[in-house]
Amino acid sequence: MATLLEVRNLTTEFVTSGGVVRAVDGVSWDVREGETVALVGESGCGKSVSALSVMRLVAAPAGRIVGGQVLFKGRDLLALSEEEMRRIRGREIAMIFQEPMTSLNPVLTIGRQLTEGLEIHLGMTPPEARARAALLLGMVGIPDPARRLGQYPHQFSGGMRQRMMIAMALACEPSLVLADEPTTALDVTIQAQILELMKDLSRRLGVAMLIITHNLGVVARYADRVNVMYAGRIVERGSARELYAEPRHPYTLGLLKSVPRLDEPRRARLDPIEGQPPDLTQLGAGCAFEPRCGFRVERCTADRPELRPAGGEGHVAACWELGRVARTPAARVQ
């Protein structure tokens, strides 16, 4: 499969009262056509900012992209004019946001919010756009779409709003959808429905997806490949299967061990990662995960490891102690 989106050395900074924060620090990842890629990490690790940087929607003036390239179908999005970029947003790359409660405009009807993209990007007439909007609502499983078009977001439940967001994202048949924690704000039962819907639609329409999440369950089930982020950098990347079976970075290992599993004995203890993510204004020269790491060696404090091959094809991890992590029995728990 050809590469659809390639992010190279992307660096995004925020100016805060505490100093300049490098939320995304020289990150590279890619998404191939039709593929589902996950970006995983704790809150504040830079995963949402990465996606917003691709869309060039990082909130100015505090936030700005200071370096790197975002190649989409061979064009560098960061070099485009604002008008050229506008034509890509919603048409070629669409985004689904985390909070279905606040991400829809409360004073506009569902129909209006669905049709405006169709009218602008596809040049549809209002009746055409309306017909397609009804079709889209039906496609995402909202019953009685024609009537629903005239309603407002507050008349929709959380799950339905997220379905509507998905319909909105898929409206102009983009080739890539960036889904920023699409299910975090939803009930667990609804989460599964939404994810199944997204997976199903992306397969049927051949849309590539980037799923941003902190939920490893989501990753295991829906992603083809996974990027694990920590403190603004990617610390491990590989196929979802391999990452689960043989994590090579202590952080990935820690994430896996901190998730409760139904197939484990009930009394098995959870093993959370101790400590807090680091303050991004105070990063040292070494590995950002070092203070919380059970595998740390002297070298980690002074010398930051780069991504290097860690087993199977395309599996890379940024750790000096790959071998020791690999030999840890916990890493094989599956």
Next chain:
Amino acid sequence: MTKFIVRRLLLMIPTLLGVAVLIFLLLRIVPGDVVEARYVGGQGQFVSVEQMAMERAKLGLDQPLWKQFVAWMGGLVRLDLGISMWTGAPITEEIKLRFALSLQLAVMATIVATVLAIPLGIVAALKQDTWIDYGVRVFSIAGLAMPSFWLGIVFILGLLIIFEWLPPMVYTPFWVDPWQNMLQLVWPALAVGYRYSAVATRMTRSAMLEVLREDYIRTARAKGLWTKLILARHALKNAILPVLTVIALEFAFLLGGLVVTEQVFNLNGLGLLFVEAIARRDYTLTQALVMLVATVFIVVNFTVDLLYAWLDPRIRFR
């Protein structure tokens, strides 16, 4: 929706009744009445106590308070405002022309304020912390700092000195000669509207800034909409609600509160009438004016609520 309107209309009755009781009692707590004001205030002649009692009886002031109140209420229900205690003329006649003038001035000032405030507020929000924003803020604070009667004087002097022309000083109703009428009223409308726009500009700016940070604006941008469309369709409709409230309440205030500005432009509006009525202890006229202004306030508030419901669908279903 109909239920909402009916309920709000019914709620007006206790509000107006409350205003009526308050103004009725407050006026009578203030020392002196119209008879004293007429005889004592004036030519320094001696008036016998009996004569004053007679005058009071003629005006019904010797009746118990509750009887006076009931009589007044009875008139109000029949939309009969009674006669002025001072002039003896029907109050409707006293108020009619002045109300038309004050209403026209308030409407014109509101138009000036809105036309100034909304674009300026939006521009300031979009260019936050640039010289454009500072410029708008200085302009609007200057408006707040300058009393509109002073600005009015500056206008008049400016017109006189630069153009050697004075706006007409005699009021012509709009329906008699619109041009003359406008020539006179446009200046006070500008002076008052400018000052009045200051609060609305700042409100527009801060409401816009708040709305522009909302998630749904980001969603709209992610959809690839034009910036202008995002502003007009997504942002403004949300930001306009608090601005509407400010503009509407100010409008109601303008009807009775322009005493000095009216003087500067030699306008015989409600403001001056209000001051005179109170000074003369003209109970019936003051009461009628207060009820009129209260009614305008309530009607304006009600209109704003309806506009809210129209602009924000979440309110409709409460």
